[in-house]
Amino acid sequence: MDGKMMDRTSETLCRIQALAPLVAQHRPEFDVERRLSQPVVDAMVDADLFRLWTPAAFGGAEMSPRDFVEVVEAASALDGSFGWCLTNANASGQLAAYLPEPVARAWTSTPDCQMSGSTAALGTARRTKGGFIVTGRWPFASGIMTARRVNCLCKIEGEGDPANPVLIFCHFEVGEVTIVDTWHVSGLKGTGSNDFTVTEHFVPESHTHAFVGAEPGQPGQLYRFPIVSLLTLSVGIVPLGIAKSAVDAFIATADRTRAGTTNPLKDRETIQADLARAEAMRRAGKALILSALTDLEEALDIGGETLVQARAFFRVALAHSAETCVKAVDMLVACAGAAALFESSPLSRIQRDIHAATKHVAVAPHLFGVGGRIMLGLDPGAPRF
DSSP, X not given: OOHHHHHHHHHHXXXXXXXXXXXXXHHHHHHHHTSOOHHHHHHHXXXXXXXXXXXXXXXXXXXXXXXXXXXXXXXXXXXXXXXXXHHHHHHHHGGGGGSOHHHHHHHHSXXXXXXXXXXXXXXXXXXETTEEEEEEEEEEETTTTTOSEEEEEEEEEEEEETTEEEEEEEEEEGGGSEXXXXXXXXXXXXXXXXXXXXXXXXXXXXXXXXSTTOOOSSOOGGGGSOHHHHHHHHHHTHHHHHHHHHHHHHHHTTTSOOXXXXXXXXXXXHXXXXXXXXXXXXXXXXXXXXHHHHHHHHHTTTOHHHHHHHHHHHHHHHHHHHHHHHHHHXXXXXXXXXXXXXXXXXXXXXXXXXXXXXXXXXXXXXXXXXXXXXXXXXXXXXXXX
């Protein structure tokens, strides 16, 4: 990483850390409003945090995946919902590299360009003159309540076959979709990950692009990665940050005693050992992601079976890290005892958030099976990995 990139990443980390007091101030509102509070979103715009994966040609940071890991981890350590909305907006922002340049430039030329989206292929797109007629309902559109634009994945009618449909991304102004208030959940309450619908809506072809095998219009190294790999990485980082916040929160309260005892938690050997285990698990999960990311980047130049294996194990690394981070948080909650049950304890929210974050399909347990199948010389058994 060159010095200029290091400086830019360090500056981004400083901007995120500067928002810590504001995030803490508004955190209670996240649960009530079931979205990030507007002052927090406005501060994210002012800090230019929605263009980290947007092409540099359009004013974005075009941040490397490794640097993005550091940034999203730091954001998620401040708050799970904050980190989740930041990473999802930037995962959508990378799609600007696949749109016609005049369109992408108009949409991303200023920091106030938050995007939301859903990668569930639950819509249909019917070809028509100049574009597509789109109908569907999509879930889990994180940040949609404050986004400017929203994208969704559609199957093109009459193309491909049921087992292997032709998929495209369609992009809308947020005012063109109907938001359905579905986000009544236990964890990551502040993400506002509601459903949205579109019925028989025309989308110009210039506002669409392919998904599998999409060719970017921008030359940066970032866009050599498959879209699905970057989308899943963006999700897989969040548990690392949430687990870090659990470690920090536990240390901050380790001076207290548990009911029926006189010794502080920090003086108990079993607590000391479990704290170190939790931190080791978190760090190991991150190290595996970074190692698999390096392998994937190298495999881009090789292609073929090497790339297939690297992509599969990259997904295994994300699933393993998520699983490990959950175990680390649960271990610390157990160490804290009944105190972690109370809403006044940060660990209560942290545990709910990490269990919500690791339910995402990007880090689901079935990915171990995909990796195992490829190791055994079988087909992946999944069309998107």
